[in-house]
Amino acid sequence: xxxxxxxxxxxxxxxxxxxxxxxxxxxxxxxxxxxxxxxxxxxxxxxxxxxxxxxxxxxxxxxxxxxxxxxxxxxxxxxxxxxxxxxxxxxxxxxxxxxxxxxxxxxxxxxxxxxxxxxxxxxxxxxxxxxxxxxxxxxxxxxxxxxxxxxxxxxxxxxxxxxxxxxxxxxxxxxxxxxxxxxxxxxxxxxxxxxxxxxxxxxxxxxxxxxxxxxxxxxxxxxxxxxxxxxxxxxxxxxxxxxxxxxxxxxxxxxxxxxxxxxxxxxxxxxxxxxxxxxxxxxxxxxxxxxxxxxxxxxxxxxxxxxxxxxxxxxxxxxxxxxxxxxxxxxxxxxxxxxxxxxxxxxxxxxxxxxxxxxxxxxxxxxxxxxxxxxxxxxxxxxxxxxxxxxxxxxxxxxxxxxxxx
Numbered sequence: 252x253x254x255x256x257x258x259x260x261x262x263x264x265x266x267x268x269x270x271x272x273x274x275x276x277x278x279x280x281x282x283x284x285x286x287x288x289x290x291x292x293x294x295x296x297x298x299x300x301x302x303x304x305x306x307x308x309x310x311x312x313x314x315x316x317x318x319x320x321x322x323x324x325x326x327x328x329x330x331x332x333x334x335x336x337x338x339x340x341x342x343x344x345x346x347x348x349x350x351x352x353x354x355x356x357x358x359x360x361x362x363x364x365x366x367x368x369x370x371x372x373x374x375x376x377x378x379x380x381x382x383x384x385x386x387x388x389x390x391x392x393x394x395x396x397x398x399x400x401x402x403x404x405x406x407x408x409x410x411x412x413x414x415x416x417x418x419x420x421x422x423x424x425x426x427x428x429x430x431x432x433x434x435x436x437x438x439x440x441x442x443x444x445x446x447x448x449x450x451x452x453x454x455x456x457x458x459x460x461x462x463x464x465x466x467x468x469x470x471x472x473x474x475x476x477x478x479x480x481x482x483x484x485x486x487x488x489x490x491x492x493x494x495x496x497x498x499x500x501x502x503x504x505x506x507x508x509x510x511x512x513x514x515x516x517x518x519x520x521x522x523x524x525x526x527x528x529x530x531x532x533x534x535x536x537x538x539x540x541x542x543x544x545x546x547x548x549x550x551x552x553x554x555x556x557x558x559x560x561x562x563x564x565x566x567x568x569x570x571x572x573x574x575x576x577x578x579x580x581x582x583x584x585x586x587x588x589x590x591x592x593x594x595x596x597x598x599x600x601x602x603x604x605x606x607x608x609x610x611x612x613x614x615x616x617x618x619x620x621x622x623x624x625x626x627x628x629x630x631x632x633x634x635x636x637x638x639x640x641x642x643x644x645x646x647x648x649x650x651x652x653x654x655x656x657x
């Protein structure tokens with residue numbers, strides 16, 4: 252204890268010299284003090300160091316300064332980003348105007364470079380904007396079909412309507428080429444529908460190796476898996492389709508109806524299809540009618556569905572058979588015989604006469620006689636393989652030809 256009057260240390264509560272009440276010893280000059288208490292013991296030396304070091308205070312001030320600097324830098328960066336965006340917008344307007352005709356000439360590239368320098372846009376950003384604009388033009392061009400493709404797609408659609416799978420099969424590679432060259436949705440629908448019907452293994456391979464998320468590829472893959480009795484993967488397809496909010500859920504109900512019909516029978520499938528309100532995609536109308544043909548024929552007739560106009564779907568998408576049954580069916584089909592009857596020649600009579608000459612091994616004059624006698628039977632007792640090429644050539648050049656089964 253410490254006597255403030257005598258300025259000495261003593262034990263007890265009062266100074267033995269002057270009687271002044273003792274107090275705790277004040278801190279050493281410089282701010283350091285230690286109070287160990289009555290019961291504490293210390294082993295070793297204690298070194299007290301009187302320090303005027305204000306590093307901590309300086310650091311605090313330094314940190315505050317740094318934080319202020321960072322805030323200032325962020326604000327500056329944000330302003331620069333805004334300026335960059337303005338430059339990009341201005342440059343993109345010029346690029347789009349330059350690309351109005353679909354191409355950028357060498358002279359126009361030089362003009363764009365001058366505009367880039369004037370605006371103050373970096374070269375990398377400018378290059379990316381030009382490439383983006385070009386890609387937009389390409390995608391816009393891909394969205395439609397050219398006149399030739401329109402004619403081909405019209406013919407292929409008719410093959411589906413007529414259930415002419417023989418001709419459709421020969422057109423699959425051409426159809427694939429068109430589908431790869433365009434974003435046209437109806438073309439994508441027709442292509443994947445056709446592959447699911449005629450070559451489900453090919454569609455499964457495309458689906459499993461694809462990185463795209465084409466809706467109709469995914470949709471018709473369900474049928475392909477179902478035809479191969481792979482119900483686990485078919486169910487995975489349904490789950491994937493359910494995540495696509497751009498299309499009506501009733502599309503997947505149609506597929507579920509197919510699965511129910513295959514696994515649980517028509518009664519369960521009928522309950523599913525009766526839950527529909529008709530909100531499925533318009534492209535699926537023939538598919539829906541064909542399901543009704545199988546499950547509720549009377550109601551299907553009210554919708555205008557018939558065995559003839561639904562044959563492609565009922566025979567190629569909704570008819571499931573094991574491998575042995577398929578082999579027997581194809582064998583029976585191969586043994587069938589047919590007659591080709593040319594109903595009319597069309598407008599390209601010279602081309603038709605040349606086709607008849609080369610295919611039938613006759614002279615041009617004999618070919619002309621056949622044409623003049625139309626309608627006339629031009630090939631009899633022929634197998635599908637024997638008549639298919641001639642039929643394809645004649646119909647693709649405007650002639651109307653009937654196939655008559657024997």
